[in-house]
Amino acid sequence: MKRLTGFWAFTVFLVLLPIAFPDNYYVTVVGGTALLNAILAVGLNLLMGYAGQISLGHAAFFGIGAYSSAILTTRYGWNAWPAMAAGFAFTGLLAFLVARPILRLKGHYLAMATLGLGIIVHITLVQTEGLTGGPDGLSGIPGLSLFGWAVDSDLRWYMVMSATLLLVLWLALNIIASRSGRALRALHGSEVAAEMMGIDTTATKTGVFVVAALTASLAGSLFAHQQAFISPDSFSFFFSIELVTMVVLGGMASTYGAIFGALVLTFLPELLVVFEDYEVMIFGAILMLMMIFLPQGLFVGLQNLLRRLWARRPAAAPEGDSHGAA
Amino acid sequence: MFDQILQFLLTGVTVGATYALVALGFAIIYNASDVVNFAQGEFVMIGAMSAVALSAGENGLPMLPAMILAVLITIGVGILLQRFAIAPARGASVVTTIIITIGASIFLRGVALLLWGKDIFAMAHFSGETPLHIGNATLLPQNLWVMGGAALMVIGVHLFFNYTLHGKAILACACNRTAANLVGINVGMMMLVAYGLSALLGATAGILVAPITFTSYDAGVMLGLKGFSAAILGGFGNPMGAVAGGLLLGLIESLSAGLISSGYKDAIGFIILLLVLFFRPSGLFGKASAERV
Amino acid sequence: MALLEVEDLTKSFGGVTAIADLSFQVPEDRVYSVIGPNGAGKTTLFNMLCGIYVPDEGCIRFKGEEIIGRQPHRVAMLGVSRTFQNLQMFFNMSVLDNVMVGCHLRTRSGLISAALRLPRVIHEEKQARQWARAALEVCNLDHFIDQRADALPYGVLKRLEIARALAANPSLLMMDEPAAGLNETETLEMRNLIRRICDAGVTVLLVEHNMGLVMQVSDRILVLDYGSRLAEGTPAEIQNDPNVIQAYLGGEVQYAV
Secondary structure, three states, rough: HHHHHHHHHHHHHHHHHEEEEHHHHHHHHHHHHHHHHHHOOOOHHHHHHHOOOOOOHHHHHHHHHHHHHHHHHHHHOOOHHHHHHHHHHHHHHHHHHHHHHOOOOHHHHHHHHHHHHHHHHHHHHHHOOOOOOOHEEEEEOOOEEEEEEEEEOOHHHHHHHHHHHHHHHHHHHHHHOOOOHHHHHHHOOOOHHHHHHOOHHHHHHHHHHHHHHHHHHHHHHHHHHHHHEOOHHHHEEEEEEEEHHHHHHHHOOOHHHHHHHHHHHHHHHHHHHHHHHHHHHHHHHHHHHHHOOOOOOHHHHHHHHHHHHHHHHOOOOHHHHHHOOO | HHHHHHHHHHHHHHHHHHHHHHHHHHHHHHHOOOOOOOOHHHHHHHHHHHHHHOOOOOOOOOHHHHHHHHHHHHHHHHHHHHHHHHHHHOOOHOOOOOHHHHHHHHHHHHHHHHOOOOOOOOOOOOOOOOEEEEEEEEEEEHHHHHHHHHHHHHHHHHHHHHHOHHHHHHHHHHHHHHHHHOOOOHHHHHHHHHHHHHHHHHHHHHHHHHHHEEEEOOHHHHHHHHHHHHHHHOOOOHHHHHHHHHHHHHHHHHHHHHHOOHHHHHHHHHHHHHHHHHHHOOOOOOOOOOOOO | OEEEEEEEEEEOOOOOEEEEEEEEEEOOOOEEEEEOOOOHHHHHHHHHOOOOOOOOOOEEEEEEOOOOOOOOHHHHHHEEEEOOOOOOOOOOHHHHHHHHHHHHHOOOHHHHHHHHHOOOHHHHHHHHHHHHHHHHHHHOOOHHHHEEEEEOOOOHHHHHHHHHOOOOOOOEEEEEOOOOOOOOOHHHHHHHHHHHHHHHOOEEEEOOOHHHHHHOOOOOEEEEEEEEEEEEEHHHHHOOOOHHHHHHHHHOOOOOO
């Protein structure tokens, strides 16, 4: 089971963390948020990192999932789980309808189209006050309970988020190491060659777009129940950019990198809080510097750095300098 | 009813003129360096905010020097952006450059936030606030300043690119960087000029329109995005198309806000964007391109 | 019945006619070459044969079935595979993964089965890996198997594209200038490879500029000039065709057959 070694190691890590640091705000609350972001990032990473498509509007699907759950449970008295399923289906359908025309575009045009989509959804959430509560948001969203086990503490939410992330991660890793995963990467590598190998590129792009949207919807529903209150502010263009940053920071085409990116970007504001007024400026600066100097992402960049340092260690290979740069 | 529509049209042209300048700035940078500059809106914001800041208080400069200095500052920002954020990342992928310019836009907003906080600022109208009347519609003198100023800039840019050596040199860099280098064009310098010019356009737009719309640290965000939509509507890469796109977008936005719903006003621009991208990606005046296999 | 039949094929781009009223047939189990000066329309022809371009007029039949209007991936489903003039390698993947993409049509598991890692998926992965290895062996590339595609020299990449196309187990393999940029030794290896492929039961449709290679490896040759058929026949017939000599080979040149 070499392929899943990282997965099991990560599972152990997630299980041990709250045991090693009980009642720790940073683990359960901030960590819980990081895990939620990681779910989003893993889904987006399949679309951006593996299939090579750009989406600057991913927050839209997160929002649709959240509001579906919120509206169905508060305004129509649905039970949380059917509501989540309905939101899931609705988001999937929407993503499917939008995917075909949008994914015909490439590069900047695709980026702008997804951006536009995200903003339109956001504005709609703000404007349809009767349904969504408008800019003031929706409150009173009921909590979640699993066969009588109520998710009513930060620790329990940490457990739910961990379990969900691990499930999503497992599914993603399986997809990547399969015919579908290769099709995604082939599509990214050369669309015309992928077509000639029999890959229906349109269907593949649509498929991965929908998968990413569904992951976001799931995360959105969990978010709604966890927060008990949601407003359009959480689903804006800025959050879409944050998600893209997480994926890129971690290095595209690296699922663990996406999780790493989510972790870093969730904990970063906690660190930056110290700098208060400088926070926005520093965030912007980090984005720029990262993309200029480490475009392959922090995760991969660090790996390369470590590799180079390791190759240069004093007890060098007998061939001496003949290797040159690694 | 007619008067109402006339009013919407006048507002639309004013707003459209701003969009046109922003879109033109986008087009210039895209033409010169194949980069979509998400920080374009920030040029507008910096121009306006600097002008306000420089002319504020007892030690403030008179309006005209303040505005000129503000424009120069913004040009400086544009040049720095090119030199330190774009140039080092040449050859990077589309996603990378997009994120760099988004990062730049966030950074500039952060600096503005630091310097000026979240307050909204007003700027004095250039020639007073006595409204002019056309039929039953009213027009502020500032509206005329916006339209006139924008028109002048657009004409200036057109002359620059078509009748001066420097302008043509920039277009040459866009077509074929290597060839431009080989014929002795200083490509690096031309890039700086292109970004500086774009910043100039943005700052001018910001200063012209600030008396009407006020300004704040995040005034540039929506403007940048809508300017981008306008550029795509007009045909990305076609500078005059971008201008037309900007005016058109302003008019459509104003008419729909007035006649249909003002809440969704901001969405109009993006709905148009999506429609253009879905049905005619080359925009109204752009050239379609094909990929060689 | 010929494997591939092309009738009255015409294609124009704007005012330029790339292919005009072209007709020919490719017999099964043979190496069929298309030659002609640059701009004669060879790559346009290829792109039409695999569905990337749609012809203005004419018809293309593969194994009796009309191809025109099919998307490239549906043409591939019929048993057509190709390599590209300007290398379309998946540089973001390893050598093995590249070739395994070639096996895409020989396996069936979809997204959901893959996500759940059903036993069928594991079985298909193993099979695909075997097929890929076999294709690499045919092209003498097995020792590159663990490397990333972006670390390989040009000559190796040309063969890798062929291995990828072979992994699809095609009936027709279209090769667009496989010898471009290769030196003498590599060209000789390519010639042997093409023959090996044909002997194994794959029909080869070849576009090539290297006349030595073409004359030595082809069973039949089609000569294009300005998008029209100039001549068609065996290498010997083509070499002696006065129209061809005048338009293309330029004078009396003899090639060792």
